[in-house]
Amino acid sequence: MKENKQRTNGRWKLLAVIAVCTAPVIASYFTYYVLKPQSRTNYGTLLDPSAYPIPATLGTAALDGKPVALDAYKGKWIMLSVDGADCGDACRKKLYEMRQLRLTQGKDMDRIERVWLIPDAQPVETMLMREYDGTRMLRVKPDAVRAWLPVDGGTVPADHLYMIDPLGNLMMRFPKDADPNKIKKDIVKLLKASRIG
Structure with missing residues (x-):
């Protein structure tokens, strides 16, 4: 027992x-x-580059009407924004953040181009052009840009910032009202991962 x-x-x-x-x-x-x-460490959404090639139908042109393809900036990272020429508060905030995000990259800032796609024919305010000198302001066909840029549910391309890699591949989308500090961390990682030598 x-x-x-x-x-x-x-x-x-x-x-x-x-x-x-x-x-x-x-x-x-x-x-x-x-x-x-979730095991991802990035803030922005990584996109499949093969799913979103830059369309030939974008019809991008400088403000003076001269054709300028996004391919002209190949070899650099492109921080991309889409907004109408009237550029309200949200647009101005994005342009400011793009400028600051580029500046915070220090010696790597020359590896980034800022591009503002303008899907209308309205004039851009002269003071705005001066304030964001260095931002490439390009007119674009509205239907073409809407068909190209992926968005989150319930948003439009103007709600996001995008990153295009030096080979011309659309590869990242940041959320609406994105946190600039988190965007900065992603950009640092992208630049570090793509550094040659």
């Missing part, structure tokens, strides 16, 4: 040890296969 009790206690202890040892393994499998945590 005493021997049976010891045997039962021994079995319970063995089961407790097995449970303690296997719990982390079971928890990790549960987390990986059931909870499926």
Whole structure:
């Protein structure tokens, strides 16, 4: 009788040890296969470049009407914004953030071009052009840009900032009302990963 009790206690202890040892393994499998945590470290949404090639139908042109293709900036990262020429508060905020994000890259800032695509024929305010000197302001066909740039549900291209890599591939979209500090971290990673030599 005493021997049976010891045997039962021994079995319970063995089961407790097995449970303690296997719990982390079971928890990790549960987390990986059931909870499926996000493993990404980027803030912006990575896009499949092959799904969004720069269309030849964009019809981009400088403000003076001379054709300028986005390919003209190949070899550099392009930080891209889309807004009408009237450029309300949200547009001005994006232009300001684009300028500041480029400046915060220090010695790497020359690897970034800022491009503002303007999908209308309205005049751009002279003071705005001076304030954001260095931003490439290009007219674009509105239908072509809407068909090209992917958006989050319930948004339009004007709600986002985009990044195009030095090979001309659209590769990242930042969310509406994006946090500039988080965008900066993504840009630092992109520039570091694409540095040659």
